[in-house]
Amino acid sequence: MDQNSxxxxxxxxxxxxTTTLNVGPTHPATHGVxxxxxxxxxxxxxxxxxxxxxxxxxxxxxxxxxxxxQITPITDRLNYCSSxxxxxxxxxxCEKLLGVETPKRVDYLRIIxxxxxxxxxxxxxxxxxxxxxxxxTGFLYLMQYRELVYEIYEEVCGxxxxxxxxxxxxxxxxxxxxxxxxxxxxxxxYPVALKEFENLFNRNRIFMERTQGGxxxxxxxxxxxxxxxxxxxAAGVDYDVRVHNPYCSYQDFExxxxxxxxxxxxxRFMVRNGEMWQSLRIIxxxxxxxxxxxxxxxxxxxxxxxAFYLPKKEDVYTKMEALIWHFKIIMGExxxxxxxxxxxxxxxxxxxxFYFISDGGRTPYRLHFRRPCFxxxxxxxxxxxxxxxxxxxxxxxxxxxxxxxxxx
Amino acid sequence: xxLTNDIVLQKLQAAFGDVIVNGGEPYGLLTVEVxxxxxxxxxxxxxxxxxxxxxxxxxxxxxxxxxxxxxxLAVVYHLHNLEDNVRLRIKVFAxxxxxxxxxxxxxxxxxxxxxxxxxxxxxINFVGHPNLKRILNVDEMDYFPLRKEYPLEDQTxxxxxxxxxxxx
Numbered sequence: 001m002d003q004n005s006x007x008x009x010x011x012x013x014x015x016x017x018t019t020t021l022n023v024g025p026t027h028p029a030t031h032g033v034x035x036x037x038x039x040x041x042x043x044x045x046x047x048x049x050x051x052x053x054x055x056x057x058x059x060x061x062x063x064x065x066x067x068x069x070q071i072t073p074i075t076d077r078l079n080y081c082s083s084x085x086x087x088x089x090x091x092x093x094c095e096k097l098l099g100v101e102t103p104k105r106v107d108y109l110r111i112i113x114x115x116x117x118x119x120x121x122x123x124x125x126x127x128x129x130x131x132x133x134x135x136x137t138g139f140l141y142l143m144q145y146r147e148l149v150y151e152i153y154e155e156v157c158g159x160x161x162x163x164x165x166x167x168x169x170x171x172x173x174x175x176x177x178x179x180x181x182x183x184x185x186x187x188x189x190y191p192v193a194l195k196e197f198e199n200l201f202n203r204n205r206i207f208m209e210r211t212q213g214g215x216x217x218x219x220x221x222x223x224x225x226x227x228x229x230x231x232x233x234a235a236g237v238d239y240d241v242r243v244h245n246p247y248c249s250y251q252d253f254e255x256x257x258x259x260x261x262x263x264x265x266x267x268r269f270m271v272r273n274g275e276m277w278q279s280l281r282i283i284x285x286x287x288x289x290x291x292x293x294x295x296x297x298x299x300x301x302x303x304x305x306x307a308f309y310l311p312k313k314e315d316v317y318t319k320m321e322a323l324i325w326h327f328k329i330i331m332g333e334x335x336x337x338x339x340x341x342x343x344x345x346x347x348x349x350x351x352x353x354f355y356f357i358s359d360g361g362r363t364p365y366r367l368h369f370r371r372p373c374f375x376x377x378x379x380x381x382x383x384x385x386x387x388x389x390x391x392x393x394x395x396x397x398x399x400x401x402x403x404x405x406x407x408x
Numbered sequence: 409x410x411l412t413n414d415i416v417l418q419k420l421q422a423a424f425g426d427v428i429v430n431g432g433e434p435y436g437l438l439t440v441e442v443x444x445x446x447x448x449x450x451x452x453x454x455x456x457x458x459x460x461x462x463x464x465x466x467x468x469x470x471x472x473x474x475x476x477x478x479x480x481l482a483v484v485y486h487l488h489n490l491e492d493n494v495r496l497r498i499k500v501f502a503x504x505x506x507x508x509x510x511x512x513x514x515x516x517x518x519x520x521x522x523x524x525x526x527x528x529x530x531x532i533n534f535v536g537h538p539n540l541k542r543i544l545n546v547d548e549m550d551y552f553p554l555r556k557e558y559p560l561e562d563q564t565x566x567x568x569x570x571x572x573x574x575x576x
Binding site: 052053056058060061062064065096097223224225226237239244245339340341342344351353355357365366368370374375377378407408 | 434435437439463464465466467469471472484486490493495497516517518520521522525529542543544545546553554558560
């Protein structure tokens, strides 16, 4: 019997020296539906068992009965804090399989939306870390800027959270002037707020003492656990899909990859903050490049892929060819090559991969989502064991676990 | 010298001979097929070799091919050499009557949940896995839902039959 334990049992007792604590499935600290069954010794976490699957929706099975363009709304619901990245990752997977080349302007428009999504995701994660350490202010102020981004989404695609943004080949419509005006407003106002947010947290004694050293992981262990994205970079590994396997013309942009050293909660927070600044840089460059297009190029918002890109509705009503394509796309009569393709994008949480096996049918034969959250959540037991419960909760939020991405 | 698919394939074939079946390079990603008895040795070789250095497991998932008798279930590994930025896809096939595949958890700890997920949906029995139980589905479930014999929709519907989905 462990004499150092908070609970001393009489000889021969069948009771445990630990207390079982259920954090979740619905708990304010989990920020999503998943459960942790913790064995507690007083305030200290001895071990924890993570249970996932509470919002499992069988996306991979669903995808096997859906034509490609109907899979986009499914991907919305993976990491729902940054749906556009999932949507576009899926579109790019299809484009890779179909051999579609997108025009530069489409790539840049996509990058603007994807980086806005990354900012949104990091903004939520970091301000929630603030809330869990007892600082509500950051959350309250930054949330207003997410609203500005959602207004841009709304202007581009009509919806806000589960966006279903874009189509195979590009966007369903061109960006309106209002969208660009809103983007300018965001680019002007957000850096000010982010700077204020950083002033509030980065060198804040209380915040640093709460987060430094907590939930630390070495680069070696992080790689062994398959971590990617900001969580891996916080441990000091500069792996970023945008740089290693550039997609969507990311090679045309100048940006840095922020890395940490200790892989603890503070470094994860700092890496995400750094990435928000880099995303702003990328968006500004992309916006400049877009303004540089002239003539017919300045209005391009989709690739010429009539076999997969739905024609405009007014053309469907008035032009024979458009009507035929519309019919063929909806009835699934456009040819999809056989083959298998793996495509990954840098999601807000790491490498978001799509493994797509096509047998030439209208729907995928098999579609597997590599969900970064699901993979790195395994590490939580190692990160939380031995920590105080209140620190384990910060670790939970600084990993940015999104239930939708855990469960698929 | 940067690592290329050719070098990877040559080194694999030099070390294991004919058991490595070249599956081509669909979309630039070298794919090899390995007998399931050899998979752990191959993964270890790829991990330990000083030039190959496939030390990051990106993904592991299952596939069901009901028509390929004797090799109905596939496990697909995606490995990544982060230093040279080379990816590799490995496939292992197993019979549905004896769906045993050695577990990769000893080489890649991250395979733990991925194998549980694959077991959960395809019933592939990862031999040597420390905790092989269902992960996303309920524990009471007594079938493996991603296998092709479980159709997604009501099969009496004629407006959505397979013929209309390009396979019939």
